[in-house]
Amino acid sequence: MPDNVQGPGTDRIDRAELRADCANCFGLCCVALTLARSADFAINKDAGKPCRHLREDYRCGIHTELRTQGFPGCTVYDCFGAGQKVSRETFDGQDWRRAPQTAHQMFQVFPVMRQLHELLWYLTEALSLEPARSLHAEIRRSLDETERLTHLPAEAFTDLDVAAHRDDVAALLLRTSELARAAAPRGKKRDHRGADLIGARLEGADLRGADLRGAYLIAADLKGADLRLADVIGADFRDADLSGADLTGSLFLTQAQLNSARGDAATRLPPPLSRPTHWGQ
Template sequence: MPDNIPRPGAGRAALRADCANCFGLCCVALTLTRSADFAISKDAGKPCRNLQEDFRCGIHAELRTQGFPGCTVYDCFGAGQRVSRETFDGHDWRRAPQTAQQMFQVFPVMRQLHELLWYLTEALSLQAACSLQGEIRGALDATERLTHLPADTLTDLDVATHRDHVAALLLRTSELVRATVPRRKQRDHRGADLVGARLKGADLRGADLRGAYLIAADLTGADLRLADLIGADFRDAQLSGADLTGSLFLTQAQLNAARGDAATRLPPSLDRPAHWGR
């Protein structure tokens, strides 16, 4: 099994997409709708026209300029290589077409499980939530066990129920961590419509921004330390000079969707997007 396949206790580094060990699953299994994010429409199960025989993207370096910015903000959390190399044992859908339909059904299920692993691994590292460590470890182990199920079991898995259980635990974790910030700093913006909001220099330490719509919001120089950012929509949000160190449940996909610069402070587990200003 390749070293990049996530294993119990492997940490977040193993939950990063490795396209070289994937059969281009996000380029085939998912539906694309012609829009500002995608230059074409295609049905789930149909390969994108840019997918090459070696399962690499033919325009990877020019995705944004070629009309596919949506591809640059997608993150499978390492599910692609797990399905390709472990669940289907390296048998790709081109050479083994009988596996194609099931492989494409398993991929989005695995992607959801890997996203939960990303959040739970972070939750386990949060000292302020040490009282929940046993529950978090249990949820992490249970989720990892699900990722090892055979393909025919994964396709019938009730992921929604498992997600609900984990989501409730992550919310309790978030509340404990954010409680370490002075109460006057904690603001509830869960699911809030903050599209285009002027939040330049805002003190958002410990804020609840779960599922908030921050599309094109100006967060220049904002302090987002210990803010819960799970599910927040950062498309075209301006994060130049913002401080995201210690923010809760931030993902690479959220950063890739935003705009920032060399002064944006990021958690060590995430990368500065290549399209950001320097």
């Protein structure tokens, strides 16, 4: 799967740019978002209020201890590179602490940009799928439009109907998924879309080509499962056991999903994604 895609009217889309670069971000995820005290976050925090652990240099003061300090939710969050885009491009490097007049607008733009960058991640993957070649022209147009939206001036984000755009992209990604999953062995394309599979015993399951879009796989036993060509967009893998599972060729898998799960050195991953450090080696 290529890390970059060249489309008409679009500069080179590099998936490396769709990964968080905290060194070039003003700690936006630690300020702009709401935190609700739960198993994922040890505190309540209102949107627009800096987390008490955010340092002056915009780094997390407990980064190496997030899980033990009660913040596992922070370790699985992924902005898909939206943080550095908003900080360095949309606001041209203006620091919300030193330019407080930018703060409110910056915190409103960030979650919208994050949605657009997530769509860019999925669309670049869709454009790399050979079975969906008949849709590539349409995918390129959608990719171009999504990329264009990320470069809008900050004030334009107020009136941007990102939900409608997401719906359009989601419909295209579903058609892409159907074409890609058709390559799975006949009879294997199970429909588990949105299914409640919390704690399910799926050790060694053959899930090739399965539709797992939005499925709840929290704490599911997926040890040794075959998830090649399974569509996992939006699937909840929190605390799922992926030890020894084969995720090569899984459709629309993200780093955040892997970070929320458990796995081991035998878990097979697609090239753009990396093995979470908490899995061990």
